[in-house]
Amino acid sequence: MACALPLERYKSSTSLQVAPSVFRQVRNSSFVSWNSDSNKKNQRQFFVTMQADNRVSRNMHTSSDNKIPHVLTVAGSDSGGGAGIQADLKACAARRVYCSTVITAVTAQNTVGVQGVNIVPEDFVAEQLRSVLYDMHVDVVKTGMLPSLNIVKVLCRSLREFPVKALVVDPVMVSTSGDVLAGHSVLAGFREELLPMADIVTPNIKEASALLNNVPLRSVSDMRTAAKLIHDLGPRNVLVKGGDLPDSLDAIDVFFDGEEFYELCSPRVNTHNTHGTGCTLASSIAAELAKGSSMFSAVKLAKRYVETALDYSKDLFIGNGAQGPFDHFLALKNIDQCCHRQDSFNPNCLLLYAVTDSSMNRKWGRSIADAVKAAVEGGATIVQLREKDAETREFIDAAKVCLEICRSYGVPLLINDRIDVALACDADGVHVGQSDMPAHLARSLLGPEKIIGVSCKTIEQAEQAWVDGADYIGCGGVYPTSTKANNRTIGLDGLREVCQASKLPAVAIGGIGLSNASVVMESVPNVKGVAVVSALFDRECVLTETRNLHTVLSEAMLSRK
Ligand SMILES: Cc1ncc(COP(=O)(O)OP(=O)(O)O)c(N)n1
Numbered sequence: 001m002a003c004a005l006p007l008e009r010y011k012s013s014t015s016l017q018v019a020p021s022v023f024r025q026v027r028n029s030s031f032v033s034w035n036s037d038s039n040k041k042n043q044r045q046f047f048v049t050m051q052a053d054n055r056v057s058r059n060m061h062t063s064s065d066n067k068i069p070h071v072l073t074v075a076g077s078d079s080g081g082g083a084g085i086q087a088d089l090k091a092c093a094a095r096r097v098y099c100s101t102v103i104t105a106v107t108a109q110n111t112v113g114v115q116g117v118n119i120v121p122e123d124f125v126a127e128q129l130r131s132v133l134y135d136m137h138v139d140v141v142k143t144g145m146l147p148s149l150n151i152v153k154v155l156c157r158s159l160r161e162f163p164v165k166a167l168v169v170d171p172v173m174v175s176t177s178g179d180v181l182a183g184h185s186v187l188a189g190f191r192e193e194l195l196p197m198a199d200i201v202t203p204n205i206k207e208a209s210a211l212l213n214n215v216p217l218r219s220v221s222d223m224r225t226a227a228k229l230i231h232d233l234g235p236r237n238v239l240v241k242g243g244d245l246p247d248s249l250d251a252i253d254v255f256f257d258g259e260e261f262y263e264l265c266s267p268r269v270n271t272h273n274t275h276g277t278g279c280t281l282a283s284s285i286a287a288e289l290a291k292g293s294s295m296f297s298a299v300k301l302a303k304r305y306v307e308t309a310l311d312y313s314k315d316l317f318i319g320n321g322a323q324g325p326f327d328h329f330l331a332l333k334n335i336d337q338c339c340h341r342q343d344s345f346n347p348n349c350l351l352l353y354a355v356t357d358s359s360m361n362r363k364w365g366r367s368i369a370d371a372v373k374a375a376v377e378g379g380a381t382i383v384q385l386r387e388k389d390a391e392t393r394e395f396i397d398a399a400k401v402c403l404e405i406c407r408s409y410g411v412p413l414l415i416n417d418r419i420d421v422a423l424a425c426d427a428d429g430v431h432v433g434q435s436d437m438p439a440h441l442a443r444s445l446l447g448p449e450k451i452i453g454v455s456c457k458t459i460e461q462a463e464q465a466w467v468d469g470a471d472y473i474g475c476g477g478v479y480p481t482s483t484k485a486n487n488r489t490i491g492l493d494g495l496r497e498v499c500q501a502s503k504l505p506a507v508a509i510g511g512i513g514l515s516n517a518s519v520v521m522e523s524v525p526n527v528k529g530v531a532v533v534s535a536l537f538d539r540e541c542v543l544t545e546t547r548n549l550h551t552v553l554s555e556a557m558l559s560r561k
């Protein structure tokens with residue numbers, strides 16, 4: 001007897017009512033009998049009995065209350081992680097759908113080529129299919145490497161038994177490195193059984209040619225003819241991918257839905273990191289279909305995603321072979337900088353917090369970058385770009401330059417107010433006030449690693465900043481200031497009150513400069529530093545002013561110890 005329900009599901013779900021003893025017994029003997037076809041009837045019988053006796057039904061925990069879009073990929077494993085199952089999992093995660101996996105072959109593979117292939121016995125492919133399809137609600141099945149005719153047949157049988165919303169067939173035959181992944185014997189299975197069930201098939205030039213008895217494909221016109229001929233084999237839609245077409249500046253794919261041809265044209269990305277492109281495209285199409293897109297929209301969205309990932313990853317260097325993998329999550333490229341940046345926020349960097357001001361820079365005829373460079377050279381330990389009247393594009397460009405300067409000094413750079421600008425230039429974080437974007441939203445947009453500061457004048461605001469996931473608070477105005485209009489002054493007493501209650505480190509702000517910085521540091525023992533605008537930037541020499549203030553603050557810190 002067999003049961004596809006894991007014990008954890010029993011434990012966590014109130015809707016499943018199988019007694020633990022029954023369950024354990026079932027689990028212990030499960031899967032053993034699944035390999036043989038003669039036992040299949042018994043399993044089905046058991047499953048039905050279990051439903052009747054225990055009110056466990058497949059639908060109860062699948063279609064109605066499980067709305068998470070789900071793609072099942074039936075493909076081979078790539079040890080190099082660039083293609084196959086690994087690419088499918090990453091693509092689905094990046095496109096935000098759940099992905100289960102049935103592995104048809106295990107390949108020893110890297111960026112140089114395929115060193116070995118171990119085909120999973122078809123019975124065990126069947127068993128994996130059953131395990132997933134019995135238990136889970138799968139929206140879309142996507143196929144990749146199907147290395148034997150029998151595996152194709154096993155898959156088609158399962159798909160007849162468990163119909164899904166859509167079937168995406170990537171007719172993988174040859175790897176990017178030119179190694180054969182599925183022999184000619186599977187072609188008959190594709191033509192006769194799998195393609196007639198497919199909602200879309202996505203061959204590249206070589207695969208399209210193989211499906212059509214090696215007819216040569218040399219032009220977009222040939223691709224259209226091929227798309228039509230493959231469509232005649234039964235799939236509802238065909239996407240012939242023209243990436244390998246010689247002598248073409250653009251990458252042109254031909255989509256045929258049985259009535260109309262569409263040429264999907266995009267600039268060719270100049271990159272060697274293309275390993276896994278086909279698997280990723282097919283999985284992304286499957287993901288979009290699972291989310292409810294129409295076929296043509298799914299293809300266009302998937303293509304755009306792959307192009308973006310290829311473009312983003314063109315400078316990645318993974319492996320020594322000719323075809324490298326790419327980054328599905330668009331997150332690896334700046335990994336060096338991320339690693340060099342301190343992993344978590346270090347409150348000591350609040351000591352001399354330099355906050356820029358566009359009108360002061362204009363008055364003194366300096367660029368933002370010149371102002372920032374002088375401040376970090378003079379000893380600023382953190383910088384905030386507070387460019388209230390900058391145009392967005394100008395702000396992003398300036399922020400990128402400042403970021404390079406700050407990174408070369410190991411100083412974090414934050415952006416005032418503008419979460420979009422911080423995201424666009426990959427700044428180290430943001431500073432937001434009480435009428436800016438709430439810190440919890442900024443946190444969800446920026447992720448766990450970025451620094452978030454919040455302006456607070458009261459104990460309640462400081463508590464909320466902590467709840468919202470901020471890293472520090474800016475507390476003021478300590479003294480009257482003409483830099484920020486209508487700013488309420490809370491004085492040293494207000495600063496002390498908020499800082500003492502705050503669970504987050506605090507920096508003091510408002511009217512602070514050389515003459516009063518040490519008083520602030522001495523009067524409020526747990527303040528971490530001072531944030532300063534005019535005392536640095538409304539002066540002739542930013543470098544000198546910053547140096548002098550740094551000396552005063554360092555001495556104040558020494559006298560604390
Ligand atoms: C360190 C630091 N503290 C407070 C502020 C003020 O932020 P906010 O209240 O949002 O006012 P604006 O600076 O946006 O005018 C700050 N910028 N930095």
Ligand SMILES: Cc1nc(C(=O)O)sc1CCOP(=O)(O)O
Nearest residue numbers: 476477481483510511532533534
């Ligand atoms: C930007 C800002 N925020 C304040 C607050 O109280 O939250 S005071 C302030 C202006 C600080 O400029 P200066 O150093 O020139 O006084």
Ligand SMILES: [Mg+2]
Nearest residue numbers: 417432433436
């Ligand atoms: Mg603000």
